[in-house]
């Protein structure tokens with residue numbers, strides 16, 4: 083349990099218990115994890131092992147029971163939230179990528195991405211410029227004015243990655259981002275995430291049990307029954 | 322920041338317009354119901370204005386001549402004319418009946434037949450076509466609401482009348498168009514017996530030894546004559562002299578003549594507060610139900626739309642959208658629906674109002690309060706959906 087001045091994300095002794103008494107479930111037991119900026123790590127484990135719980139703790143939507151979390155050099159949790167406003171924490175400092183793109187259907191592609199800086203109070207023009215820049219980096223700028231429903235699944239997933247990056251968060255949490263994709267597309271998403279992590283110096287945590295992408299991680303945290311074990315990955319380059 | 326509600330409405334434009342249209346028809350019905358009530362009030366006022374009277378003198382202890390039946394002798398007006406402050410006093414009769422129009426294929430129309438004396442209160446003021454009555458019998462002025470045209474022949478009881486003039490919006494408090502005929506004809510029409518009844522009456526009189534006295538020549542004829550003629554009217558319309566308070570003249574009439582006299586304000590009270598009170602309550606009940614139904618529809622539509630967006634709402638919350646922003650998005654959508662509905666409803670009511678058989682008066686003030694009620698109802702109706710949206714846990718966006 084050491085506070086660090088390092089950037090990136092650090093978790094020490096994190097525990098989460100659901101419920102109480104006889105029905106209590108210890109979903110996380112003394113979890114330790116560190117991810118440095120620019121790094122993409124895998125969080126791998128069987129169903130019910132606690133992956134989603136960890137992601138929800140990191141995403142500040144559920145409260146851990148014990149432990150410490152540091153984000154970008156700032157302690158955000160230490161036996162209690164250290165940040166008064168979790169909503170702005172999520173908005174400004176955490177990016178989310180989901181299993182499905184979950185774009186907002188009534189906003190066009192640009193505004194789906196620009197919405198985040200707008201929510202953070204940036205002017206519309208500046209927000210859209212930022213969105214366009216990200217869409218370019220993700221190779222979907224040609225669909226900038228399209229409706230979400232006009233996009234292919236792959237394009238939608240890239241737009242959702244652009245959205246996660248929109249407020250330049252130090253960390254992105256990706257929850258099974260390749261689950262519904264075939265091997266080729268899954269690898270394409272991983273290549274993009276790696277590229278974005280490097281380009282924007284973001285720490286990315288990818289929750290997965292997708293065998294196709296596991297070889298792409300340089301570092302993997304295996305989680306089983308709420309405990310993590312760190313291990314080196316193959317870190318295979320993606321063509 | 323962009324308007325999330327606006328974008329959502331633009332995105333599902335068709336759905337919004339369609340539901341707004343349905344709601345709009347309902348709002349149109351609501352506005353029309355209010356218009357029906359206003360029309361009834363206005364009909365009553367027009368009726369009073371058109372009679373050209375300051376005072377209505379009727380039978381004692383009645384609230385005639387429109388709300389209750391009233392019968393007074395047709396020479397009473399002379400006594401009233403003798404009172405100080407009275408400028409004009411004239412007999413009138415009112416009789417609601419079916420009138421046949423021989424020129425329109427014998428079509429029957431429910432009308433109020435008014436008997437009046439030319440040049441006196443009770444005469445229709447403005448004619449939209451034709452002329453006033455010049456002959457003392459068998460001419461009529463008809464309201465266009467009867468469907469009659471100049472030259473048509475109307476059958477009232479046993480006689481035919483030629484339409485020589487036309488009025489507009491001359492209706493009874495029940496909304497029936499008026500037909501004006503000379504007072505004498507109207508008195509006859511009101512009390513006229515058929516020939517068989519006259520013969521039977523005469524036989525009865527002749528058989529009564531008290532009435533048929535051979536020792537008093539002329540008695541039987543006199544009794545028969547008095548039985549077959551009508552010396553009654555329904556009211557006397559009085560116009561008071563300039564600068565005289567109608568109420569003070571009314572007081573004199575009540576005190577000295579054993580008659581009832583109503584001022585314009587009292588007549589309005591009788592017609593509006595009493596005569597159409599039940600109808601107004603009926604309409605009020607209708608309005609209340611329509612408001613509740615509209616609210617239920619808006620609540621249901623907005624709630625369903627919101628439930629269809631639970632996932633998006635969870636994502637919006639997860640990425641840091643304020644609860645307030647989400648609530649106002651739903652509120653604005655409900656109000657947007659209300660706005661579309663109101664515009665459609667106002668147009669619909671304006672389009673179909675003239676087709677109603679009775680006058681429908683769409684008052685701008687009613688439209689304004691209707692608009693506010695729609696907005697308030699929509700806002701209240703959206704609370705259900707807002708509650709559901711605020712309960713959404715941002716954690717739901719992260720898969721289980």
Ligand SMILES: Nc1ncnc2c1ncn2[C@@H]1O[C@H](COP(=O)(O)OP(=O)(O)O)[C@@H](O)[C@H]1O
Nearest residue numbers: 100107109128129130131132133134135136721
């Ligand atoms: N809200 C909850 N209440 C109680 N138990 C929960 C809740 N969410 C998850 N769990 C339990 O916590 C454990 C870890 O679940 P989860 O984090 O969803 O695992 P994974 O995402 O790896 O499948 C499981 O035993 C699950 O049943």
Ligand SMILES: [Mg+2]
Nearest residue numbers: 133134720721
């Ligand atoms: Mg899970």
